[in-house]
Amino acid sequence: MLETLVEEYPEAAPYIQRAIDQHGEDWVLEHYYEQLYPLGRLMEMPEKEDLPFYNEAEHDTMTEAERVEMYQAWAEYRENLRTGTKPGE
Known part of the structure; x- marks a missing residue:
């Protein structure tokens, strides 16, 4: 299932696979923008809708x-x- 992802995003695929193994596909989809997508600053990351299980x-x-x-x-x-400040200070 992730073969296409590995081909298109070889650096990102191991991180996505590890998250799937640890938490499951639903967790990855629910937390994608918070936990995985920020890695896009370091490597090319797929859009959420490009994940094979989306x-x-x-x-x-x-x-x-x-x-x-x-x-x-x-x-x-x-x-x-x-x-150590509050918003608006």
Whole structure:
């Protein structure tokens, strides 16, 4: 099932496979943008809908704008933790 993924994304496939082995396909799909997709800063990652076990009828994806908003919120949160401030201070 993951052979195509290995061919197209040889660096990312082991990480995805390890997550599947540890947590299962449903977990990977549910936590893809939070746990795996950020690896795209280091290597080419497939879009969630390109995963071989993704089913459009059962799962949803985030738009690019939603992902950007989520990652910006995380960056702000990390900065607040680093500086010891609260949002808006």
